[in-house]
Amino acid sequence: MKKTSKGSLGVVETKYFTFNEPLKLECGKTLSPVTVAYETYGNLNAENTNAVLILHAFSGDAHAAGYHKGEEKPGWWNDMIGPGKAFDTDKYFVVCPNIIGGCRGSTGPSSVNPATGRPYGLDFPIITVSDMVNAQKKLIDHLGIKKLLSVSGGSMGGMQALQWVANHPQAVKTCIPVAATLKHSPQQIAFDEVGRQAVMADSDWNNGEYYGGKQPERGLSIARMIGHITYMSDQSMEDKFSRKLKNDIYSFSFRSDFEVEGYLRYRGDSFVKRFDANSYLYITKAMDYYDLSDGKLFASGKNMDTRFLVISFKSDWLYPSYQSKEIVQVLRGRQADVTYCEINSTYGHDAFLLEVEDQSKLIRSFLERASRK
């Protein structure tokens, strides 16, 4: 049985931390109260020096590893987090928070606005990756952690990891951005914008006021379908689907003929069941605003003693390797201690979830060195 298999964390639970002190946001507004949903795995040592902060990608959540009671599917990075795994919970205290702006337990546009007693909708302030990180800092303070052994995550998780270094360099011993970037390129912004337009074009979106009624399901589903194309590679789609038909012959209609069409529709349909359309808008906007280029990674002006392991994947065309190389270049320009590795993979951007073995080797030894000195 999966839940008791070797290396598994077994059953885990999401916890919630709420702070009332207003969180000052980049847009100039404040947010209060703020709840951060999070999970922890393993134990904090007596010196509070073995904490690893894991940050999730766009549609992830606090449930990074182990199993929720009664569920068959483990957390989204279960292959990487657990006893004996890359983020070894026998050694490290792993913390994974849900981002603010999201819809999986942390405060976001679907949360109740205390000023009105109804869900925020578009009254929720625009948040940035920096705001997400500053909310996470409150949680880390609350947990009694002064310096994180490491911050890591893939995709938007990697952007948050870098933003941690920019905002709180003294609190980060090492940083492992995976399949990430210093800033969203126009192509990345373009894909996000098309997704937002698809959501907002759906008449059920109703200017963000659909709570209690029907979600803009069709629009959100289309946005997610676009996303899925960008998460895979041309090669991985060919390997998985090629031109395989759902039935033996062309339907000569607008029904879906090809397996790839059925797959995309399925992924779109299942996404709308677990994700809030307004969160889709807020989080993509946060990513588009994200920009740590032009010295902003070193905004504090302090010396950089954080050490880095930067990982990218060869077939990732959404966050291509050249963007990870830009991170490396900027860090080397400031004499930071950086290791870079491009992992050979055909999985595209999804590789950060799938290429467990190569990532594990790199991360395991990097963390071991980090905990020694």
Add this chain to the structure above:
Amino acid sequence: MKKTSKGSLGVVETKYFTFNEPLKLECGKTLSPVTVAYETYGNLNAENTNAVLILHAFSGDAHAAGYHKGEEKPGWWNDMIGPGKAFDTDKYFVVCPNIIGGCRGSTGPSSVNPATGRPYGLDFPIITVSDMVNAQKKLIDHLGIKKLLSVSGGSMGGMQALQWVANHPQAVKTCIPVAATLKHSPQQIAFDEVGRQAVMADSDWNNGEYYGGKQPERGLSIARMIGHITYMSDQSMEDKFSRKLKNDIYSFSFRSDFEVEGYLRYRGDSFVKRFDANSYLYITKAMDYYDLSDGKLFASGKNMDTRFLVISFKSDWLYPSYQSKEIVQVLRGRQADVTYCEINSTYGHDAFLLEVEDQSKLIRSFLERASRK
């Protein structure tokens, strides 16, 4: 003034050819009557041996070159077609038809269904690239051309050019597929399917019965925005837009902040003014069904004496060079006479419209050799 500049065709007009003999379609149905809109440039020689058939891409039309009366914008391949240009109208008789299924003069879903007296809508039969080509063959017969000196086009135009060789090998002396493929890959099908879903998700689509009312503008605009991302390259978007803002500061709203967002919205909005949403569905479906792999390029079983010039562009990720190389490989496997060139360009798929000089050199000398022997 543009219209009288050296090398320009000046004012041109679209013509129409209608045949009543039912066109047998791949889906098993027939279509009648069929109108093919087309333009011609230059003069057919006495032997009828200097005709070049130009086939347009997804959203193109019969207006490939010159100017329509009163219009500022020339035809879509004006840089390539005209006196002294690659397709030199001083030497060749150039014919460019609009595809059936389209909405620019040839019979398509927005045409009147003679059975009902109203636009076809979804009663229009599903057409394929092969059906498009067979309708074009009627036009070519009508013009008295037994053998085309060349068939050429970019993108879906290149697919039609190859389909001409598959369907009517004796009628094609040379073939120049540009930025094309032997078959749509799952990624290409996926992008098409998301576009179709965006159109069909728009409540104004109304199961294809919107003629006389409001077009599904938002859905069609989103589909086109996705398309535009795939037509450009990561590099060309960076060169054109980078992270330039429309105003100096972030709006901290869901208005479009970045120039790339404004550009995409503009392209989406202008597309819906000239294109029919149902044609979007029919033409993308035709492309997805298109498959000349596994020997189907040689379906006639006849010897292949057509000569080929295959052109691709380095940064084209929608129809990547490896797909053109697959065409070349299949042709060489049948001892066909093939020249292949990958043009170094950063423009992505749009390069077939923009890289005039390199394409012109290749095509001009290829056609000169072709007309000599």
